[in-house]
Amino acid sequence: MQTQDPRLEIKHMVRRYDGRSVVNDVSLRVMPGQVTCLLGPSGCGKSTTLRMIAGVEMQDSGEIWVDGNLVCDTVFRIPPERRHIGLMFQDFALFPHLSVAQNVAFGLSGDKAAIADRVKELLSRV
Ligand SMILES: Nc1ncnc2c1ncn2[C@@H]1O[C@H](COP(=O)(O)OP(=O)(O)O)[C@@H](O)[C@H]1O
Ligand SMILES: [Mg+2]
Known part of the structure; x- marks a missing residue:
């Protein structure tokens, strides 16, 4: 074995x-x-x-x-x-000067429409 x-x-x-x-x-x-x-x-x-x-x-x-x-x-x-390891931060790890959608979009690349679609999709899951 x-x-x-x-x-x-x-x-x-x-x-x-x-x-x-x-x-x-x-x-x-x-x-x-x-x-x-x-x-x-x-x-x-x-x-x-x-x-x-x-x-x-x-x-x-x-x-x-x-x-x-x-x-x-x-x-x-x-x-x-x-590493494919998720880490949930204990403290807030958001940019305070950006909207929720802008925070989600921060790490995304691609054209504007694709980013907007992805942001919508991710936010609908949470
Ligand atoms: N960047 C840092 N610089 C100096 N000391 C730190 C830093 N991060 C954490 N510490 C210190 O290291 C120790 C362990 O912290 P931490 O891992 O956050 O503990 P826990 O998550 O168990 O509460 C604490 O004494 C904390 O003050
Ligand atoms: Mg801790």
């Missing part, structure tokens, strides 16, 4: 701010279909861990693996937009 790769595995993740470890040697394995929660008091490093997994922040050491493939260590790094 073939052994299953974890969907996500992080190994010995460390992140320091100004010399202070906020994520200190965290290892974790999530198998296919498994739902996992990070629990802990405010400031213990949950969001920092999630940001590193998504790739919007770099770890100081440690490795991230997805489906048995290395996604990031301290030398190699797949950028966040190529």
